[in-house]
Amino acid sequence: MPSREHDVGSAADLDDGKPRRVEVNGRALVLVRAGAAVFAVRDVCPHQAARLSDGHVEGTTLACKPGQDVRYGREGEILVCPWHGWEYDLTTGRALVDPDRVRVATYPVRVVDDRVLVTM
Ligand code: FES
Secondary structure (H helix, E strand, O other), X not given: OOOOEEEEEEHHHOOEOOOEEEEEOOEEEEEEEEOOEEEEEEOOXXXXXXXXXXXXXXXXXXXXXXXOOOEEEEEEEEEEOOOOOOEEEOOOOEEOXXXXXXXXXXXXXXXXXXXXXXXX
């Protein structure tokens, strides 16, 4: 089936950093707003299939060199699973702990005239 854009609601209705579950053609997605950006990922954790929409959004520690202070950043870009705390990068879908092997599907999002359009 060819991919196409689906209108999944108003961007203004999304609270910043609060996951929202939506369904498109029977497939559950999580929408997360981070300022002007909106991310969409599949609402199934690759570990044991928890709803990621029941999780929370935060940032993470940033890479640093030995001897440097650990810094925190990327607030709003990390989705945390509610069951066992696996963390997913909303920009790539990759798990922070094992990014080469564990990832959740991501979908392109555009916001046009306040409408959130997800391609899938
Ligand atoms: S089900 Fe998501 S971390 Fe276990």
